[in-house]
Amino acid sequence: MRPSLLDPLFAAAATLPGIGPKNAKLFDRLLDRPQGARVVDVLFHLPHATLDRRTRPKIRDAVPDTIVTIHAKVTEHRAPQSQRARAPFKVLVEDDTGDVELVFFLANPEWVRARLPIGATRWISGRLELYDGVRQIVHPDKVMDDEEIARLPPVEPVYALTEGLYQRTVARAAEGALKRLPRLPEWIAAETIEKLNFPAFAGALASMHRPAAPEDVDPAGPAATRLAYDELLSNQLALLLMRARMRETAGRAHEAEGVLGRRLETALPFALTGAQAKALEEIRADLRSEKRMIRLLQGDVGSGKTVVALLAMADVVEAGRQAAMMAPTEVLARQHFERMTSLAAEAGLRMALMTGRDKTSERRETLSALAAGALDIVVGTHALFQDAVVFADLGLAVVDEQHRFGVRQRLALAGKGAATDLLVMTATPIPRSLVLAYFGDMDVSALREKPPGRQPIDTRAMPIERIGEIVAALSRALGHGARAYWICPLVEESETLDVAAAEDRAEALRLIFGDAVGLVHGRMAGPDKDAAMERFQSGETRILVSTTVVEVGVDVPEATIMIVEHAERFGLAQLHQLRGRVGRGAGRSSCLLLYKGPLGDTAKARIETLRETEDGFRIAEEDLRLRGEGDVLGARQAGAPGFRFARLDVHAGLLARARRDAEAAIARSPRLAADDDQNLRLLLYLFERDEAAKLVEAG
Numbered sequence: 001m002r003p004s005l006l007d008p009l010f011a012a013a014a015t016l017p018g019i020g021p022k023n024a025k026l027f028d029r030l031l032d033r034p035q036g037a038r039v040v041d042v043l044f045h046l047p048h049a050t051l052d053r054r055t056r057p058k059i060r061d062a063v064p065d066t067i068v069t070i071h072a073k074v075t076e077h078r079a080p081q082s083q084r085a086r087a088p089f090k091v092l093v094e095d096d097t098g099d100v101e102l103v104f105f106l107a108n109p110e111w112v113r114a115r116l117p118i119g120a121t122r123w124i125s126g127r128l129e130l131y132d133g134v135r136q137i138v139h140p141d142k143v144m145d146d147e148e149i150a151r152l153p154p155v156e157p158v159y160a161l162t163e164g165l166y167q168r169t170v171a172r173a174a175e176g177a178l179k180r181l182p183r184l185p186e187w188i189a190a191e192t193i194e195k196l197n198f199p200a201f202a203g204a205l206a207s208m209h210r211p212a213a214p215e216d217v218d219p220a221g222p223a224a225t226r227l228a229y230d231e232l233l234s235n236q237l238a239l240l241l242m243r244a245r246m247r248e249t250a251g252r253a254h255e256a257e258g259v260l261g262r263r264l265e266t267a268l269p270f271a272l273t274g275a276q277a278k279a280l281e282e283i284r285a286d287l288r289s290e291k292r293m294i295r296l297l298q299g300d301v302g303s304g305k306t307v308v309a310l311l312a313m314a315d316v317v318e319a320g321r322q323a324a325m326m327a328p329t330e331v332l333a334r335q336h337f338e339r340m341t342s343l344a345a346e347a348g349l350r351m352a353l354m355t356g357r358d359k360t361s362e363r364r365e366t367l368s369a370l371a372a373g374a375l376d377i378v379v380g381t382h383a384l385f386q387d388a389v390v391f392a393d394l395g396l397a398v399v400d401e402q403h404r405f406g407v408r409q410r411l412a413l414a415g416k417g418a419a420t421d422l423l424v425m426t427a428t429p430i431p432r433s434l435v436l437a438y439f440g441d442m443d444v445s446a447l448r449e450k451p452p453g454r455q456p457i458d459t460r461a462m463p464i465e466r467i468g469e470i471v472a473a474l475s476r477a478l479g480h481g482a483r484a485y486w487i488c489p490l491v492e493e494s495e496t497l498d499v500a501a502a503e504d505r506a507e508a509l510r511l512i513f514g515d516a517v518g519l520v521h522g523r524m525a526g527p528d529k530d531a532a533m534e535r536f537q538s539g540e541t542r543i544l545v546s547t548t549v550v551e552v553g554v555d556v557p558e559a560t561i562m563i564v565e566h567a568e569r570f571g572l573a574q575l576h577q578l579r580g581r582v583g584r585g586a587g588r589s590s591c592l593l594l595y596k597g598p599l600g601d602t603a604k605a606r607i608e609t610l611r612e613t614e615d616g617f618r619i620a621e622e623d624l625r626l627r628g629e630g631d632v633l634g635a636r637q638a639g640a641p642g643f644r645f646a647r648l649d650v651h652a653g654l655l656a657r658a659r660r661d662a663e664a665a666i667a668r669s670p671r672l673a674a675d676d677d678q679n680l681r682l683l684l685y686l687f688e689r690d691e692a693a694k695l696v697e698a699g
């Protein structure tokens with residue numbers, strides 16, 4: 001059980017000052033805690049920047065893409081001209097050197113007029129941008145009069161927000177959360193503290209939430225580094241403990257001659273590639289042996305992992321056991337199921353789908369069939385590891401696109417059977433150096449070779465100003481039956497703005513292409529999302545405008561065109577994933593990266609790399625290198641997937657040390673029972689590696 005010392009941190013966030021019943025929901029959303037945010041979530045929501053109000057340039061001297069505080073007079077209000085709800089309200093302000101447009105989307109015009117009356121002089125803080133040569137501040141962070149600015153601290157933390165929340169509300173809650181932090185013992189080895197010059201845990205959090213200078217929130221600074229280390233250490237401990245536990249129970253040998261596998265292979269419209277055959281052989285060797293399999297199947301998008309998994313599952317079924325495949329989203333689970341089900345039927349495999357949206361009666365039927373052994377394979381979402389799901393005899397758990405799940409779920413699924421073998425599949429080609437961070441030391445099989453017949457994807461970059469030509473080319477391609485994705489990017493700090501951008505783009509394209517245009521985004525309800533995907537899959541719509549929700553795994557072989565708007569805002573690996581959505585069928589595919597210039601060196605290097613290669617592993621290495629060179633990502637991309645603090649671009653160097661410290665601790669006291677090591681249990685609970693902590697509590 002979690003030590004009571006930590007209880008104050010796991011109380012509801014709604015008990016913090018400034019969080020009432022109404023904005024509690026907003027905090028839940030911001031902190032990605034649909035079940036209710038806790039104090040610890042607020043505490044761990046670190047500022048990604050500061051507002052340094054000591055920078056108060058004249059407008060002429062203000063540097064674009066930095067946060068500035070200007071002192072300017074309001075000269076004009078420009079209400080939206082069209083009736084379109086999403087056109088922004090603009091306010092023109094100026095000083096004696098130049099002018100700036102303040103841009104408000106979805107704002108209440110009355111509020112804007114009252115805050116910024118014509119003729120008044122105000123202090124305005126926010127990120128200055130150049131948009132078509134016009135200086136703009138979109139949604140200023142602060143609009144203040146002389147009195148208000150005098151009361152503010154010179155340096156303030158800047159937090160990622162969600163629509164409807166304000167900096168001051170989050171800052172106030174964070175301040176409250178800091179006060180709830182109990183006095184905690186040190187869990188990092190003294191030698192590491194000294195060597196890396198770490199501040200204490202509490203001190204690190206305090207200096208980030210109450211920065212005295214912009215450097216205090218730097219991800220490479222001492223405070224952020226300490227917290228990243230805490231997280232990596234807890235992660236490595238958890239991975240090591242899990243591994244020890246999984247290896248404790250010897251595996252079972254699955255005796256199969258490969259009869260079902262051969263039937264499946266005959267039914268396949270293609271032959272396995274050499275890489276697939278090799279991976280399958282490695283997996284089969286594990287399945288046949290007494291050793292418990294813990295294996296990672298790594299392969300770029302489209303490299304054909306699913307078939308390999310299906311063939312592995314067939315062996316386990318032939319040995320008289322069951323197999324489960326878990327996907328991170330409803331759409332993907334459904335897609336896997338639909339793709340495998342007819343093939344499986346040919347080999348006589350009984351397969352069912354289980355997601356969070358099944359009808360109760362269907363669910364009940366599936367559950368009892370699973371428990372009775374009347375089903376061989378179940379495909380599903382996280383619905384699969386609920387307590388109600390009981391297998392007659394689960395022999396193999398396959399987890400697709402794993403880094404969305406994390407260790408906890410992986411173990412939960414594998415724990416549903418006696419010595420269940422585990423196969424984790426990832427489509428993110430993670431560089432070798434990072435496999436350890438995500439997966440611990442698993443055995444690795446990699447599919448580096450693509451199925452034959454794929455043509456290279458013609459990748460080009462173009463400035464967004466040439467959108468007219470692009471639309472004309474798209475129109476010609478659609479005339480020849482093509483299908484296209486059109487991706488709209490993340491807008492930093494606001495999901496609503498993302499969605500607005502995608503909706504606007506869809507609306508603009510509909511003026512030209514009418515009903516051929518579909519739209520899918522993260523705010524849509526699950527069934528609507530599926531329906532939009534299905535319309536695109538079936539060809540009812542020919543252009544799918546989307547935010548990055550299509551990034552993971554969705555397979556529409558007929559789609560041959562990928563257009564990415566504001567490509568300069570995406571990371572290299574992400575662009576590669578997006579591009580991987582096309583080039584899956586036999587048709588010639590192209591990828592158009594639309595950018596808004598001028599491009600920085602890193603953005604140029606990214607685009608150049610993409611044009612040069614389609615090798616996901618190479619791209620991943622390059623991505624890491626480019627990010628390592630100080631390219632600052634947007635707030636929402638800050639943490640590596642599955643991590644809150646650790647950014648593997650910045651903190652990868654800490655990993656080996658965290659690993660060593662974790663190994664040393666476990667070698668000293670396998671159940672973390674020694675005095676010093678008990679502090680590590682606390683760490684596990686603090687970072688919610690509860691399952692791992694429980695493994696050591698028994699002893």
Ligand code: ADP
Nearest residue numbers: 270271272273301302303304305306307451452
């Ligand atoms: P991944 O899951 O690795 O992204 P998939 O398993 O979805 O890739 O495979 C992508 C596509 O390639 C699918 O349409 C699949 O049927 C096809 N495919 C898989 N293996 C082969 C192969 N050996 N030869 C030809 N096509 C293949």
Ligand code: MG
Nearest residue numbers: 305306427553
């Ligand atoms: Mg896949």
